[in-house]
Amino acid sequence: MKVYQSPSHAQHAPAYEIFDGGEKIPNFETPQRVEYILAALGKDSRYSLLPPQDFGVEPILAVHDPGYFHFLQTAYAEWLSIDLDADYPKEALLPATFPPLNQRSQIPRTLLGRAGYYISDLSAPITTGTFPAALASAQCALSAAAEVAAQKQNAAALCRPPGHHAGRANASGYCYLNNAAIAAHWLTQYGKVAVLDIDYHAGNGTQEIFYERADVLTLSIHADPAEEYPYYSGYPQQTGINAGAGFHQNYPLPFGTDDAAYLATLEQALERLRAYQPAHLILSAGMDIYGADPLGKIRVTRQGIASIGERIASLRLPTAILLEGGYATAALGENFAALLNAFAA
Ligand code: SP5
Ligand code: ZN
Numbered sequence: 001m002k003v004y005q006s007p008s009h010a011q012h013a014p015a016y017e018i019f020d021g022g023e024k025i026p027n028f029e030t031p032q033r034v035e036y037i038l039a040a041l042g043k044d045s046r047y048s049l050l051p052p053q054d055f056g057v058e059p060i061l062a063v064h065d066p067g068y069f070h071f072l073q074t075a076y077a078e079w080l081s082i083d084l085d086a087d088y089p090k091e092a093l094l095p096a097t098f099p100p101l102n103q104r105s106q107i108p109r110t111l112l113g114r115a116g117y118y119i120s121d122l123s124a125p126i127t128t129g130t131f132p133a134a135l136a137s138a139q140c141a142l143s144a145a146a147e148v149a150a151q152k153q154n155a156a157a158l159c160r161p162p163g164h165h166a167g168r169a170n171a172s173g174y175c176y177l178n179n180a181a182i183a184a185h186w187l188t189q190y191g192k193v194a195v196l197d198i199d200y201h202a203g204n205g206t207q208e209i210f211y212e213r214a215d216v217l218t219l220s221i222h223a224d225p226a227e228e229y230p231y232y233s234g235y236p237q238q239t240g241i242n243a244g245a246g247f248h249q250n251y252p253l254p255f256g257t258d259d260a261a262y263l264a265t266l267e268q269a270l271e272r273l274r275a276y277q278p279a280h281l282i283l284s285a286g287m288d289i290y291g292a293d294p295l296g297k298i299r300v301t302r303q304g305i306a307s308i309g310e311r312i313a314s315l316r317l318p319t320a321i322l323l324e325g326g327y328a329t330a331a332l333g334e335n336f337a338a339l340l341n342a343f344a345a
Pocket of ligand 1: 019162163173174175199201229286288295324325
């Protein structure tokens, strides 16, 4: 199986994020995450690690707002160039002011105003290497999608930074460009696409991007957003609107969900996928459902992750498996390998 990976990911290594209560903590979404996956997959000759092809920016701008994309591209350099006598740190651009929902008609000129407009929470700092890493991450996803479309074979991408919380015009939750949405939209040129998101957190960015579309079925299994980040999206009654009505489904799970309960819910999602009959599947593969994850409260085991992979692979859909979250870093390599195993046959 081809596994796309770019060394550019390591350029994105924000030192910190801000947690609830204003606590400044080391960022959970680290370059080490991919290093552990490379170590695990490198032991198995079924995987060939490849650099991404360059699909340019057009497939990204087909999903993301051009003003937002330009902001991501230029914000850090602008941050360095202004307020040269500022007494605050500049290793990362992270705003502290956010627009109320009914005050989003004006995009301010000043950088911190735009940062609040385009960054939605305190876990998406922009550093010097954030844009090149996010761009390479999206190219890895596109490369996996292209391989899946051309060869009708499964492929994977070690996307870092992850993508599923990024909306059309906003970064949040470690995500800047929505790799799964970019790959899914690109694949629609070859027929219907489905996105199955198994990250612990609801795939709110992916939900938003395809919410009015029937050509991409989006399904997300995650911790109940009434209790967990991203809080405002991922509810079961949110099923799409207009042409997209009925083409999104959320499967919220309670804290403590074990392998058996997870797999039972997964079967419901698989039933939707079988009925939809997509030409291609994107799997947003967050490993933060793992029991020992420091950010998660679902209790799936490594054997459970392997079973999840087997169940999804049994659909026999050409599938692009994209890394999303997963913060039990030392276990991440073996967990991701356990998932991929069933797709590598
Ligand atoms: C891609 C992905 O998995 N993003 C996850 C982003 C989660 N960020 C919000 C974390 C809020 C955590 N609050 C934890 C309180 C622990 N005391
Ligand atoms: Zn997550």
